[in-house]
Amino acid sequence: MFFLEFLSFSSLIFEILALFLSFYFKNTKIFFINFAFIFFKLFYFYASTFQVHLFTSLFLPFIFFILSLKKQNDLIFDKKNISIVVFFLLISILGLVLIKNTEFNASMLNFHLFSFFNPISELSLIFFIFELIFLSFICFKKKEFFYIIAFIGTYIQFLFNSTLKVSYFELSSIVFCIYLLHQTYKNIFFDPLTKFPNEKKLMYFIKGKKEFSIALLHFTEFKFTKESYKKLILKQIAKTLKYLKAKIFIVENDFVFIFKDENTALTHLSYIESLLKNTEICLENEKFKPEFKIFLKNNQNNIKESLKFLREKLP
DSSP states (O other): OHHHHHHHHHHHHHHHHHHHHHHHTTOHHHHHHHHHHHHHHGGGGTSOHHHHHHHHHHHHHHHHHHHHHSOOOSOSSOGGGHHHHHHHHHHHHHHHHHTTOHHHHHHHHSOOOOSSOOOSOHHHHHHHHHHHHHHHHHHHHHTOHHHHHHHHHHHGGGGOGGGTTSOOOOSHHHHHHHHHHHHHHHHHHBOTTTOSBOHHHHHHHHTTOOSOEEEEEEEGGGGGSOHHHHHHHHHHHHHHHTTSSSEEEEETTEEEEEESSHHHHHHHHHHHHHHHHTOOEEETTEEEOOOEEEEEEESOSOHHHHHHHHHTTOO
16 A cells, blocks of 8 residues: 555656656647646545546546647647647536536446456446557557557556555656656757767767777758758658668768778778669659768777868868
């Protein structure tokens, strides 16, 4: 019982942390989902734990499901989010009416389908399963798998009757915290366009290495290309390069390769050159082969000087 009480307390801590992180990183969906977790805990001051559990087990996964389908906004306090505020007001009114309603509680308990399983409410479990199936389909399509794990974490307490006397806890906020911290790491060390490690990651990677070969891949037409076209070209080139077994970074629109020695570098660069010469870029229904230059430098343990030296060779 102590462990369950600890889970209840710690979930509140993680909810507040996830709320702060999502607000800071402007993730409106995660912000409002965690707000819903905290919001529902207020009902426990209004009625008994068991009564609120019945209401929460039915409506909280539903709210999670609805909010996870909502489009992402860049601002938390935006006019587009007024509908969410209204939604919470309606849920609060509904909660005040239904939580102490004996007919509602009876209907939640009188539904029996499983003989081998004893959740808090089989009716809410049925709704949860249908929502999980539909949400899984959408999340797999968007590759947002963490929402599926978080959704299961929302309902996990209600799968067991032994947790009826314990205040509501969930594991979703932990999932969200991990996700947001991981996104922070990616934003700091990875280029959002190409998904390759950026210059900061390069400096960290090269730290302590005394011998290596560095190569710079530069596209010559970038001087005369619109910024929007540059992004499209870089994105398509990145897709071509991502399957290579080489340490690839992106620094100021140039791809930087790190190899352990010159022989390895020459072998890989020969293949990269051949690959790019046979690569066609499609822009506005027109295909063209990008012009590029590859420069190589060996045995230089100062990465900044190496990059400077290679850039001086650029046309």
